Amino acid sequence: IxxxxxxxxxxxxxxxxxxxxxxxxxxxxxxxxxLDFGNKVPNFQSRLSRFTKQKTKIALEAANYFQAHHVYFVDASTILLKTCQNINLPMTIITHSLDNCTALAEENKVTVKVLSGILDHQNRFFYSTAAISELDNIALDTAFIAASGIDEHGIYLLNQEDAEIVGKAVERARRVILVAEHHKFINNSYYSICSPEKISVFITDKVLSERERAIFPESTKIQLAGELD
Structure with missing residues (x-):
């Protein structure tokens, strides 16, 4: 403070x-x-207003994992919005996030595909069964995903429609990169995106405890934001 x-x-x-x-x-x-810490995930605008130095470090670390001429899915999150604001390479990014799309519109090297659907005004993403079908026809090099909760059973989001779209992107990706602050291990969320075994890289802001590290397979790379390999 x-x-x-x-x-x-x-x-x-x-x-x-x-x-x-x-x-x-x-x-x-x-x-x-x-008072509601661990019991409620704030909406997108509220989370954006609380953007921290730790989130910025995670976002910039994630930007290092983008390569030219690859095809990516980028989840709707405040961290990944910041990431989108810091990339400008010839690549294709698929997203259901209104804000990611707006940020990437400023970067003319990036080809942007927005999944179709109805806008969730509170959390600022598009959702529909058509969006899931669209992902079924795309082979992704990497899916960048966020989380509102993490435990030994899975990676979670609070919104069911969001989780369904992100879960489908995980299925279609050769590699999955999770970005999340350490405190997401104690958040309560309801809808599973995928199991921890699907995570190739986890970018976070604090060293994991032995119990937290054991949630992920040994093959998962744990990357601390701002820490050099």
Whole structure:
């Protein structure tokens, strides 16, 4: 808090106490959390407004995995939106994200295909059975996916329509790259995209515990954002 807002330790502590007394946050060892932390995934615009330095590092790390003349699926997420804003190579990107499409429209080297469907206004992605059929006819080099929850059984999203489209992209991809902050291991989400065995690379912001690492197969590369190989 001191670093993020440029305030003294006394000011940070005073603000934490005030927010806690108001019942707006819950105290934890060494900090505070939103009251709904782990129980609710905010909508797209809310997540975008909370964009952190850690997310930026993950996004820029993901950008390093794009190569010219490949075909990619890019999921609808705030991290991957930032990634899209930092690539401009001759490649094809398929997405169901309104914001990814807008960002990539500025990069004239990228061929963009937007999956058809109805716009989910809250989460800003298109969905339809036709979109799933479109993916059935495409061989993807890599699918870049995000997650709102991770556990030993799978990678999850909160929205069923979103999960169905992303899950189909995973099926059609030769390689799957997951981008997610470490705290997604404790988020509660409902709709599975795929099993952890499908993940080729996991880009995150903190070292995994032994239990968390064991969720993924040994073949999965764990890449810490901003860390050189």
């Amino acid at each position: 001191m670093s993020e807002f440029g305030v003294s330790q006394d000011t940070a502590r005073r603000d934490i106490v005030l927010l806690s007394r108001r019942g707006e946050v819950k105290r934890t060892h060494g900090g505070i959390l939103p």
